[in-house]
Amino acid sequence: MPSTSPAVEIEGLVMTYGDKRAVDGLSMQVARGSVTAVLGPNGAGKTTTLETCEGYRPPQAGTVRVLGLDPQRQRRELLPRIGVMLQAGGAWSGVRAMEMLDHIASLHAHPLDTAMLSDRLGLADCGRTPYRRLSGGQQQRLGLAMALVGRPELVFVDEPTAGMDPQARRTTWELLEEIREDGVTVVLTTHHMDEAERLADLIHIIDHGRLIASGSPTELTSGGRAATIRLVVTRPFPEGAPESLRRDLAPGTEVSQLGERSMLITGPADGTTLGIVSRWCENHDVVPESLALGRQNLEDVFLRLTGRELEG
Numbered sequence: 001m002p003s004t005s006p007a008v009e010i011e012g013l014v015m016t017y018g019d020k021r022a023v024d025g026l027s028m029q030v031a032r033g034s035v036t037a038v039l040g041p042n043g044a045g046k047t048t049t050l051e052t053c054e055g056y057r058p059p060q061a062g063t064v065r066v067l068g069l070d071p072q073r074q075r076r077e078l079l080p081r082i083g084v085m086l087q088a089g090g091a092w093s094g095v096r097a098m099e100m101l102d103h104i105a106s107l108h109a110h111p112l113d114t115a116m117l118s119d120r121l122g123l124a125d126c127g128r129t130p131y132r133r134l135s136g137g138q139q140q141r142l143g144l145a146m147a148l149v150g151r152p153e154l155v156f157v158d159e160p161t162a163g164m165d166p167q168a169r170r171t172t173w174e175l176l177e178e179i180r181e182d183g184v185t186v187v188l189t190t191h192h193m194d195e196a197e198r199l200a201d202l203i204h205i206i207d208h209g210r211l212i213a214s215g216s217p218t219e220l221t222s223g224g225r226a227a228t229i230r231l232v233v234t235r236p237f238p239e240g241a242p243e244s245l246r247r248d249l250a251p252g253t254e255v256s257q258l259g260e261r262s263m264l265i266t267g268p269a270d271g272t273t274l275g276i277v278s279r280w281c282e283n284h285d286v287v288p289e290s291l292a293l294g295r296q297n298l299e300d301v302f303l304r305l306t307g308r309e310l311e312g
């Protein structure tokens with residue numbers, strides 16, 4: 001198996017829970033040595049996809065290969081080569097933080113130094129605290145340490161910074177950037193676009209269990225639709241406002257309603273467009289509270305693709 005082959009290859013994956021199609025024909029790849037973010041709103045199918053890659057669930061249709069191996073049939077071969085940070089738990093409730101980390105380290109041939117790792121992740125002070133008494137953020141950090149301690153070639157991290165304070169988030173981001181420098185492949189799920197924008201070489205956006213867009217953060221947020229205007233008005237928009245405004249704007253300009261008093265206009269957001277938006281407001285008895293020019297971010301991309309906001 002040449003090392004240039006993808007670290008993860010998913011082809012036509014289908015996963016259902018009863019009648020619910022959590023993953024619906026998903027195909028995507030993760031390049032070796034990259035940080036790839038799987039971005040999507042709650043319930044998009046991110047965790048289910050990761051759990052299938054980790055060998056916790058057999059695919060109901062489609063195929064999954066991780067480091068060239070079948071996560072079900074070749075699990076024993078695969079497990080020592082990957083690290084997994086679960087969204088919740090992963091440790092026994094009564095075990096002390098350091099005991100758990102040392103235990104995981106003892107299962108690996110060449111583990112990292114656990115004292116160094118726990119210090120780095122700010123766990124040194126709670127090393128003797130039972131897992132159930134750790135704060136949510138401390139449990140997350142311990143989960144990350146457990147995923148990294150075996151020097152994996154590939155780590156799956158499910159919402160790595162959920163519940164962390166800003167300082168712990170930054171430390172986690174730095175650590176993930178460092179392990180990438182060491183050539184480790186990182187697959188992370190998140191519904192925080194800033195996390196994906198900061199860390200990821202490649203972003204797969206999924207919604208309703210399907211891949212709806214892929215690209216680098218720059219590719220996804222640039223191009224002809226790079227600029228945005230956010231319009232906030234004093235009272236709720238009249239019925240049909242986005243369609244009416246879109247008719248006045250240049251072809252290719254997109255208008256999405258964000259809330260009852262806010263809209264996002266994506267396209268050639270120049271002086272001409274601003275002028276048209278102001279005139280439209282005047283003609284429709286709409287009073288702008290703010291009209292802000294900006295650069296499209298991943299949240300805007302998601303909104304444009306799905307008509308819904310990413311977080312929430």
Ligand SMILES: Nc1ncnc2c1ncn2[C@@H]1O[C@H](COP(=O)(O)OP(=O)(O)OP(=O)(O)O)[C@@H](O)[C@H]1O
Pocket residue numbers: 017020021022040041042043044045046047048049191
């Ligand atoms: N064990 C389960 N039993 C039944 N339905 C489930 C189960 N696990 C997940 N689901 C459903 O499958 C869909 C996908 O869930 P999944 O956890 O994979 O999404 P997610 O993108 O990781 O969401 P989140 O960001 O909230 O973690 C959701 O509608 C969820 O309610």
